[in-house]
Amino acid sequence: MIRKKQHIKTIYIIMLLIWGSMGACALKAQEPARPVVQQVSFPKDTLHITEFGAKGDGQYVNTNAINKAITTVSEKGGGVVLVPGGLWLTGPIEMKNNVNLHVQRDAVVLFTDDFDAYELVESNWEGEPAWRNQNPISGKNLENIAITGAGVIDGNGGAWRMVKRDKMTDSQWKKLVASGGVVDEAGKIWYPSESSLRGAITQNAGKGHAGQTAADFMDVKDFLRPNLLVFTSCKRILLEGVTIQNSPAWNIHPLICEDLTVRNLTVRNPWYGQNGDGLDIESCKNVLVENSTFDVGDDAICIKSGRDKAGRDRAMPTENVLIRNNIVYHGHGGFVIGSEMSGGARNIWVEDCSFVGTDIGLRFKTTRGRGGVVENIFISNINMTSIPGEAILFDMYYGLKGSLPKAGEQGDAVAEIPAVSEETPRFQNFVIRNINVNGAEKGIFFRGLPEMSIKNIVIEHANIVAKKGIEILEASDIVVKDLMLKTAETNPLIHVDNSENMVFTDLKPVGDIDLLIHVSGKSTKNVTFTGVKTEKVKKISAFTSGASEEALVIN
Template sequence: MTQQKSITNKVKKTCLAWLGLLAFSTAWAQQPARPTIQQVSFPTDTLSISSFGAKGDGQYLNTEAINKAISTCSEKGGGVVLVPAGLWLTGPIEMKSNVNLHIGRDAVVLFTDDFTQYKLVESNWEGEPAWRNQNPISGKNLENIAVTGSGIIDGNGGAWRMVKRSKMTESQWKKLVGSGGVVDEKANIWYPSESSLRGSKQKKAGVMRPGTTPSDFQDVKDFLRPNLLVFTQCKRILLEGVTIQNSPAWNLHPLMCEDLTLRKVLVRNPWYAQNGDGVDIESCKNVLVEDCTFDVGDDGICIKSGRDKAGRDRGMPTENVIIRRNVVYHAHGGFVIGSEMSGGARNIWVDDCSFIGTDIGLRFKTTRGRGGLVENIFINNINMVDIPGEAILFDMYYAAVDPVPLIGDKKEAVKVVTLPVTEKTPRFQNFEIRNVQVNGAEKGIFVRGLPEMHIKNILIENAHISARKGVELIEASNIQLKNVLLSTTETNPLIRIENSDNIRLEELKQQTGTDVLLSIAGESSRNIELHGSQVENVKQLSEFTHGANRKALRIKK
């Protein structure tokens, strides 16, 4: 009787698992409503910075004149502050409510490389409160603000950033070292000053701790690079038309803002720019990013919500975001969530974007200690060309290194252990990715969750992927690949599944012939279904390793 009861329970568990997979496959019918993003509005009154004594000769420091124009405009009820033709050297610009800072087509706003113009202020660095040099453009607790026009804003980032030797040619490296600054003990990284080098040796330099003041960090001040444009707790923001480039660190960093629009913005950084992200949207609500172009040194379009305990305590997810018709050239990732996502992210739509040469295309990264729930992410119509890494990546073992190893770098193998689930455990779930075209990648799809917290509920449908390697699913649950065409040069295996469950491969097609179609590993792998798929050019349909049970796989025509 006991044996019969045990068999009955196993059957029930199996049936419930398959019912769960069926429910998952139809769960995407209900999507949240897309948000409406409130827009800015300004009086037509226009003040030119020239009227306040500014000089566009590239030599005169215009900080006082530009800020006086902005303050005056705001005090009069708002309007447009015009930066006309010229090269306008300046220190930090502080925005005010109801002001549209308009950069003329033939105008360049160039931030000074005189670091004494940037005082240490309370700020935020990679998701934690920190003392940093004042941002070149900033605003806090403002409403109805804009930076528009078709001119250029240049952060003079080369004066601030360290540079890795591995990212330079030998002649470039010699020229950089000959320009001044210092190199580290191994002569692998150039720093613009001794202060910057000292800061690199401190763990979390500048991060606020009880009792610290700006004076505690004066000896490493040069290391505390600012993000170029930071708006904090602001409402109704527009960035439109301008070129924003050469940032000391991140280019654009809206933090805890609401009703933000980025439209037709060009964001540029050298490809080797350390922490040279395009836009990092952190703990914001109601966001539109459309018709923009990014060519940067780190992640392109990135969603964040704070780091570890600081992010969890803030408890503000990035939510209600529409990203459409954007192009990303060089970047570590085209569209990215993480790794600082401890406050969560939800209800995000990404449509009609192209990633050309980004290290990774769609990049979702986190690690133990972050916590945070990322869910309800809807992605449609994505083109990718020449991706050196993975076209689509989910990874819960992010280690803060370049996604594609540089010459001499080695990726450490992760140590797989099961830990208790706590508030520090991150979660990725409910992603829908449709209509993806990939011409050239190292690997098509990579999903790696944690033993204690699988990445789950992922649908990838209508994807045509040309890559060296196919698909790898590790510690994943409720994954559905539907109508996925894989053309790979490495064919052993095409798809590897490890300790994953409720996997449905439907209408899978392989274009180049395959030695092994499915390699299934691990005792926890179960409920894997191959349904209506092309298997004519397969030498070996499946293999089972590391304790995987052959009953884990079901094949249906």
């Protein structure tokens, strides 16, 4: 129930309320300047790939012709390499300086399913150095490059990817198995070859040590799937208009790049595609992603900066990123940061986006051992519908297996709290505003670490319809302002555990509420509600697991 307050507590509450009302404004005052992304520029000189012997019949392998056209244009000072209408089968394409590879609308660039066309090369996999098959499209240490047009670039990923039995109908599974390949002993996963299966059961396949060569990994070569398009250490990049789809692993992976523009793309992968991410921006600076559509098998638009020690040693955060006016359909997350964010991420804006059917909407994930600081993230005007998991999720236990529950996965709580170190990740300084959600399993979920809470988060002006309401564990300095919340489960509407300095202002529960807030944990303190609509609330509060009634004030 609402308690009578002594004079000194009243003053303290007023201070909390002032802080809560000003929290978003304070962060806004600290908001850095938005990124200025330098653009590409090319001479109008154009060469057709057919001038170099290319044939668009879907049979002839055009690897040499396409690469010779790109090299010739680059050596002449730059220009356009035109891919005209046709079905252009090819092996790996290597971009060069000052080249715009333009794919006409009636053109399909299809990468060969002949694995021998892809050499094993020293590369990068999920934020760490590794040996992989050569990327179908790649470029390193380049400047002023583009892929434009309205055609299709297809990575032929079905030839590479393993497929889980539970992702298929019975008839689809039988057809897949009959096509060739092998099935594991448990009968649960199909692999395209024995080499692919061997890699799946080999620990850390592809991760080499000093002195190793490609020959050391030939027995698992088929397992080492490439990302479809990878640019590394490049400057001034434009990806515009084309459809990029069906990747062996991630679709688009800019790594350590500057001045990247992604505009009007369609990025597609089968919903069941293993590691079928859409766009993974890793350790990049000055990025614009706009007016694009994603429908993929894993995270859609994702921010990364390296994994664990490799990412910390690289020490290159992804920063100065503007993401706006995009639509995401299937995907594990609509907009995602992590989990490989060990180099940090900062100064990122996400605006005017729609997520339709993504597993999670806004997904921020990490775990102990990663390290890295994620901060100064500004998100506004996001619409979500048909979200099977959480609309807004912060999770610092990502990927752990065991007894700690979380949506769709399991994790292990650590009994002994470790000391804070460079391996301790941080999520802090987020402003999330103007959010509309119609249909999610849970509205808001925070789960920080006992040694490092999720800090300084503002959520304001949100309308959420979900099965469950809000769950916040190990968080501090949280402001939730002007939230309309309608849930099927109302016992409780909000659960706060081992968290402190939280202000809920102008909360608007919809319908009958069995229990407004469940407070748990000895560390919970300074949780304040003001302006909450309690007319249809049967019970205001409950306290368990050592939580004190003094931790909660409802004004």
